[in-house]
Amino acid sequence: MHEPLNELISLMFVKQLDSRTFEGSSRDIGTGRVYGGQVLGQALKAAQLTVGEGKTVHSMHAYFMREGNHNIPITYHVDITRDGRSFSTRHVVAFQQNRPIFITDMSFQITETGLEYQPVMPILKEPESYKSLKDYDISGINKLSDKLQKLIKLSSPFEIKPVPPADIPPDSSKQKFVWIKTRQKIIDDADIHRAILAYISDYGLVTTTLIPHAIDFETPTLQMASIDHGMWFHRPFRVDNWLLYAYEALSTSNARGLGYGSIYDVHGNLIATTMQEGLIRQIKKGG
Numbered sequence: 001m002h003e004p005l006n007e008l009i010s011l012m013f014v015k016q017l018d019s020r021t022f023e024g025s026s027r028d029i030g031t032g033r034v035y036g037g038q039v040l041g042q043a044l045k046a047a048q049l050t051v052g053e054g055k056t057v058h059s060m061h062a063y064f065m066r067e068g069n070h071n072i073p074i075t076y077h078v079d080i081t082r083d084g085r086s087f088s089t090r091h092v093v094a095f096q097q098n099r100p101i102f103i104t105d106m107s108f109q110i111t112e113t114g115l116e117y118q119p120v121m122p123i124l125k126e127p128e129s130y131k132s133l134k135d136y137d138i139s140g141i142n143k144l145s146d147k148l149q150k151l152i153k154l155s156s157p158f159e160i161k162p163v164p165p166a167d168i169p170p171d172s173s174k175q176k177f178v179w180i181k182t183r184q185k186i187i188d189d190a191d192i193h194r195a196i197l198a199y200i201s202d203y204g205l206v207t208t209t210l211i212p213h214a215i216d217f218e219t220p221t222l223q224m225a226s227i228d229h230g231m232w233f234h235r236p237f238r239v240d241n242w243l244l245y246a247y248e249a250l251s252t253s254n255a256r257g258l259g260y261g262s263i264y265d266v267h268g269n270l271i272a273t274t275m276q277e278g279l280i281r282q283i284k285k286g287g
Helices: 003-012 036-051 133-137 146-154 190-201 206-213
Strands: 015-018 021-024 056-064 074-083 087-096 099-109 158-162 175-182 222-233 243-253 256-265 270-282
Touching: 003 036, 003 190, 021 036, 036 056, 036 074, 036 087, 036 099, 036 190, 036 222, 056 190, 133 158, 175 206, 190 222, 190 243, 190 256, 190 270, 206 222, 206 243, 206 256, 206 270, 243 270
Parallel strands: none
Antiparallel strands: 015 021, 021 074, 056 099, 056 222, 074 087, 087 099, 158 175, 175 243, 222 270, 243 256, 256 270
16 A cells, blocks of 8 residues: 555554543654644544444534644543433543643534435536646655645645646635545545544645635745634545545634635535634744
């Protein structure tokens, strides 16, 4: 299997220390801190292990409290808030050196039938029509900026095809679109597919809020960091099949930006929804 992808899957298999405590290691993506999507995925996997079979996650709401150190293991403490007949709730706190770096609440539900509705997926060309992000690092990755090199390393387990601005509909000018899937087929473990989708969900969401301002994320005077993250799982999916991540900028104010995301499978089924607020601070030169 592709090495970065195999490493990512291994990261999602957190080590169980006792009935409510788990430990995860980190992947260094060159940013100097733990990638938020990794913590989302590991926390989700840890919580699912305390729920057992029959219920799957439908929502999670998280706060990033401190930067994580990728050289230190992360301990996840899972509080069993409630176990009902249809729903279970879990509260997870991630620690490093006895300090909380991340908290999340998750809800799990049995499979049920009911009303069905979703918005129509944006009309775009098929993923095979677009250039892959990996094509940008064929010649001289060292010539690329530090931020872009880190982005390529972060995305290495995935095949990523950004939709170019020329193909984005005029009424979607505050949006961006990315086709994404794992580089190879992976194991038939629905929990791992959900954990990896949580990992993916943090990819590029906050930077969407820069679109209305025509500011590039590589701007040297720009400081960005995730503050909180919400995610809702709607329908079954596989992360080794093409998924369309549709991003939209909702608001920027008070040095914060709020982004919204819809994730569709290639057949147009809405499989997940995301929202994330992040720090967007413009640092004055010489300040």
